[in-house]
Amino acid sequence: MSVDQERDAPVLSARQVTRARRRASAGRSWRAFRSQRTGLAGLAVLGVFVLLAVFAPLLFSPDELKVTEALGGVLDPPSARFPLGTDESGRSVLALVVWGTRVSLVVGVAATVISMVIGTLVGIASGHFGGMAGGALERLTDWFLVIPFLPLAIALATVLGSSLLNVIVVIGVTSWPGTARLVRAQTLSVEARPYLERARVLGGGHWHQMTRHVLPNVMPLVLANTTLTVAIAILSETTLSFLGLGDPFRVSWGSMLDNAFASGAISSGAWWYLLPPGLCVVAIVLAFTLVGRALENVLDPRARER
Amino acid sequence: MGYVVRRVLTGLGTMAFVLVFNFFLFRLLPGDPISLYTRGRNMDREQLRELRRELNRPVGEQFLGYLANPFSSGVDSTQFSRPVWDVIGDYVWPTLVLLVTATALSAIIGIAIGIKGGWRRGSTFDRTSTGVTLTLYAMPEFWLGMVLLILFSTGVGVFPGVFPSGGTLTPGIEPWSVEGVLDQAWHLTLPALTLTLAYLAEYALVMRSSLLDEVRQDYLVTARAKGLMDKLVRRRHAVPNALLPTITLVFLNIGFVVSGAITVETVFSWPGLGLLSYQAIRGPDIPLLQAIFLLFSLAVVVANIVADVAVAALDPRVRT
Numbered sequence: 001m002s003v004d005q006e007r008d009a010p011v012l013s014a015r016q017v018t019r020a021r022r023r024a025s026a027g028r029s030w031r032a033f034r035s036q037r038t039g040l041a042g043l044a045v046l047g048v049f050v051l052l053a054v055f056a057p058l059l060f061s062p063d064e065l066k067v068t069e070a071l072g073g074v075l076d077p078p079s080a081r082f083p084l085g086t087d088e089s090g091r092s093v094l095a096l097v098v099w100g101t102r103v104s105l106v107v108g109v110a111a112t113v114i115s116m117v118i119g120t121l122v123g124i125a126s127g128h129f130g131g132m133a134g135g136a137l138e139r140l141t142d143w144f145l146v147i148p149f150l151p152l153a154i155a156l157a158t159v160l161g162s163s164l165l166n167v168i169v170v171i172g173v174t175s176w177p178g179t180a181r182l183v184r185a186q187t188l189s190v191e192a193r194p195y196l197e198r199a200r201v202l203g204g205g206h207w208h209q210m211t212r213h214v215l216p217n218v219m220p221l222v223l224a225n226t227t228l229t230v231a232i233a234i235l236s237e238t239t240l241s242f243l244g245l246g247d248p249f250r251v252s253w254g255s256m257l258d259n260a261f262a263s264g265a266i267s268s269g270a271w272w273y274l275l276p277p278g279l280c281v282v283a284i285v286l287a288f289t290l291v292g293r294a295l296e297n298v299l300d301p302r303a304r305e306r
Numbered sequence: 307m308g309y310v311v312r313r314v315l316t317g318l319g320t321m322a323f324v325l326v327f328n329f330f331l332f333r334l335l336p337g338d339p340i341s342l343y344t345r346g347r348n349m350d351r352e353q354l355r356e357l358r359r360e361l362n363r364p365v366g367e368q369f370l371g372y373l374a375n376p377f378s379s380g381v382d383s384t385q386f387s388r389p390v391w392d393v394i395g396d397y398v399w400p401t402l403v404l405l406v407t408a409t410a411l412s413a414i415i416g417i418a419i420g421i422k423g424g425w426r427r428g429s430t431f432d433r434t435s436t437g438v439t440l441t442l443y444a445m446p447e448f449w450l451g452m453v454l455l456i457l458f459s460t461g462v463g464v465f466p467g468v469f470p471s472g473g474t475l476t477p478g479i480e481p482w483s484v485e486g487v488l489d490q491a492w493h494l495t496l497p498a499l500t501l502t503l504a505y506l507a508e509y510a511l512v513m514r515s516s517l518l519d520e521v522r523q524d525y526l527v528t529a530r531a532k533g534l535m536d537k538l539v540r541r542r543h544a545v546p547n548a549l550l551p552t553i554t555l556v557f558l559n560i561g562f563v564v565s566g567a568i569t570v571e572t573v574f575s576w577p578g579l580g581l582l583s584y585q586a587i588r589g590p591d592i593p594l595l596q597a598i599f600l601l602f603s604l605a606v607v608v609a610n611i612v613a614d615v616a617v618a619a620l621d622p623r624v625r626t
Contacts, residue, residue, distance in 0.1 A: 151602040243572075275453070281446055
């Protein structure tokens with residue numbers, strides 16, 4: 001009887017079994033995530049911003065960003081024609097804010113990818129290899145962890161010059177040490193488990209151990225950390241652009257704030273120019289933070305009690 | 307004792323790394339350093355020759371000279387045409403006043419909020435304060451500063467424009483008279499408020515979570531079982547133990563604090579190192595930027611050593 005049942009069941013390859021198990025685990029995580037209201041709210045806000053970024057060209061033509069084709073007056077207050085008023089060259093602030101979403105999201109996500117890759121590689125390698133190599137990587141992580149972020153980013157941005165790619169690189173290469181430290185700690189705890197010893201005894205090489213056994217166990221933690229890193233990367237982009245180290249040819253929320261500050265929007269009381277970009281930064285950073293915290297709760301049982 | 311010695315040695319190692327990194331980072335600049343260093347400055351031929359001779363020395367020789375005395379840059383600030391460390395000396399005090407005020411206020415207020423929220427987890431106060439602190443955490447400090455400026459300096463609608471828009475002192479007032487001191491405090495209010503709000507979020511969040519760690523400990527059950535009032539259990543037993551991570555945060559946060567100062571001082575025209583950094587970026591004034599980077603990094607390394615020593619002094623458990 002039981003033999004028949006086994007024969008009837010479709011034969012699954014090892015890979016299919018793994019995939020099914022992963023799907024089930026992802027489903028469980030999603031159900032746990034769904035029960036957290038703040039995380040869901042954050043996800044909804046992120047959805048809105050992603051849609052804005054994708055459909056920006058449909059909402060406002062790129063011509064609206066050109067100073068030469070601006071139609072409004074200088075720092076006009078909100079009106080029916082310009083719902084959020086105009087900037088110092090007569091462009092619609094609403095159009096600028098919508099287009100600015102693109103730069104913030106692209107920089108935030110791309111810089112985070114760089115930071116995650118470096119952080120995970122360094123973290124796993126320094127946890128996996130003991131002795132000199134691991135110790136050296138750990139030292140390097142500690143050093144970069146200590147150097148204050150903004151002064152380092154300013155120095156790098158000055159050396160590299162200002163372009164969108166450079167902003168991404170600067171933020172990416174300055175924000176990895178936190179991840180590396182986290183991943184290293186997790187790697188050390190994974191390395192102590194018996195199944196890694198089994199893999200070693202069966203002759204698994206370093207690469208096999210790191211990619212097949214350590215990495216999958218470290219990934220969930222990295223994922224939660226990623227969401228929080230995106231928030232920090234977006235804030236960093238805003239700060240660097242405000243300091244004039246961003247891409248001068250692209251509108252971002254930080255460059256809008258820089259222009260608002262430089263054009264005297266404060267002393268002329270042009271709140272409509274100042275508030276929208278800043279509120280967008282707060283909304284998107286808060287959304288990423290809330291999603292990140294909710295993910296942490298789902299993936300790390302210890303954090304749940306906080 | 308071994309712990310402190312080890313931490314101090316590690317700190318010195320980091321300092322050495324910062325010194326070396328600072329030297330080579332700025333040597334990666336593309337283009338002719340002479341034109342970069344002298345942009346927008348009138349120099350006679352003799353001065354240019356002098357500068358070129360300085361920069362044409364072998365890199366190894368320059369490096370050794372730099373290591374012998376990192377604080378005597380061979381090249382003057384290009385904006386001020388003075389040795390960079392002289393310029394920096396003029397700008398240190400306003401930054402110290404601003405940062406010490408803001409750090410003290412934010413630590414006190416943040417810790418108080420964290421204690422109140424963490425002790426009654428899930429209460430209305432806890433949920434509201436967590437929401438507010440997370441929002442403050444998500445704010446670019448300089449934007450908060452600009453919003454406060456437009457509300458309380460320019461004045462919009464019902465908000466009165468009563469505070470000055472920048473600087474440290476109204477011209478014409480004697481700085482150290484009674485009136486002068488009050489006037490300086492008046493100028494300090496908005497920038498200090500901005501930084502306090504920007505920094506207190508982290509103190510509140512860390513204090514709250516470390517108090518939550520303590521709440522479940524057995525010794526609190528004992529304290530309650532002895533019949534101590536809830537207030538005393540909190541004040542005498544839970545808070546002193548939970549305070550430790552937050553106190554070290556005051557020192558570990560120096561890097562974060564410095565970053566806030568750069569943008570907020572710019573917004574409020576506060577004549578400190580932050581505003582100086584902004585001017586150096588806009589130049590760009592490479593020798594000045596390099597010196598400021600070194601100063602900030604070294605300050606953070608020193609603060610880290612202080613934090614390690616402070617923990618060892620306060621907590622016998624780490625002294626192994």
